[in-house]
Structure formats: structure tokens, C-alpha cells
Amino acid sequence: MMSLKNKIRVWCKITGHFTDCPFLGGSGHHLLWMHTGNETSLTRTDDDDYIIHRYAEFNDINGVSIYQGDIVSMKVYDDWMDSHPADVIQLVEWSNISHGWRAFTKKSWEMKSNGIHFGSEITVIGNICQNPTLLV
Numbered sequence: 001m002m003s004l005k006n007k008i009r010v011w012c013k014i015t016g017h018f019t020d021c022p023f024l025g026g027s028g029h030h031l032l033w034m035h036t037g038n039e040t041s042l043t044r045t046d047d048d049d050y051i052i053h054r055y056a057e058f059n060d061i062n063g064v065s066i067y068q069g070d071i072v073s074m075k076v077y078d079d080w081m082d083s084h085p086a087d088v089i090q091l092v093e094w095s096n097i098s099h100g101w102r103a104f105t106k107k108s109w110e111m112k113s114n115g116i117h118f119g120s121e122i123t124v125i126g127n128i129c130q131n132p133t134l135l136v
Contacts, residue, residue: 007055009067011129014049018129051129056092056101060122066092069128071135072103074119085119091128091135106135 009018053068060066070092075085090103095115102115109115126134 007065007067009053009055011051011053011069011127012049013051016130053127054094058101060124062123064124066122066124067127068093068101070124071126071128071131072122073125074103074122076116076119088119089125089134089136090116 011018051069053070056066056068056070058066060072066072072090072092073087074090076088077085088103088105090105091109092101093104093109093115094100095102097114101118103118104113104115125131128135
């Protein structure tokens with residue numbers, strides 16, 4: 001039986017850092033989390049200064065957890081017989097169309113397309129908050 005891991009991380013636009021040890025309040029509308037050091041904040045989840053990224057339920061080839069908003073490099077094959085895959089840079093996001101995690105180019109994300117299934121040999125190379133220029 002598969003068990004889901006409900007992990008999230010929070011990007012604070014004000015301080016420019018992530019925390020991966022937040023706690024969602026019981027109402028689902030507040031977030032209690034640790035800043036750098038020992039400062040604790042209680043924040044509304046709809047506050048524009050904070051971006052919540054959910055764990056995508058899988059890791060890259062190096063064992064790094066993949067989160068929503070991560071930018072990944074992966075090998076994509078044109079078809080089953082293709083022996084020369086292309087290395088592509090994609091954004092990891094949830095697709096409401098497919099009801100699942102998908103990979104998007106910058107253009108496909110802006111066009112609100114369905115995205116693509118993940119290729120092979122996925123490697124996290126950054127995230128959209130700290131490295132937006134990686135996604136071209």
C-alpha cells in the first residue's frame with residue numbers, strides 16, 4: 001500500500017529563503033513556520049509574500065526530493081525506438097487538467113497546457129523562486 005507524504009516547503013519573498021519545516025494550522029488557512037534562526041511566524045496561506053510548494057511524491061536520480069516549482073533537467077525520448085534522447089529543462093507543477101504532476105516548459109506553463117509526463121534521469125537543477133532564469 002502506498003502512503004502519501006504530505007511534505008511542503010515555503011518560500012518567503014521578504015527574506016528570500018525556503019523553510020521545509022512548516023506546520024499548517026487546523027483551519028487550513030494559516031501557516032506556522034520557522035524562519036532562519038528561531039523566529040516563528042503565523043501567516044495566512046493566501047498572503048502574497050509566501051509561496052507554498054508541495055512535495056511531488058518522488059525524488060530525482062540523486063535522491064533529492066522534488067517539489068512543485070522545482071526546475072529539473074530530464075531526458076525525453078521522441079518514441080520508444082529513440083536511442084538519442086534530448087535533455088530538456090522543465091518546471092514541475094500540478095496539472096489540474098491531468099490531475100497529476102507534470103513537467104512544463106516556460107511557454108507551455110504560460111499557455112496553461114497539460115504539460116508532459118516526466119522523462120527519465122530527472123535531476124533537480126534549481127527552483128523557480130531562486131533560479132527563474134533557468135527556465136527559458
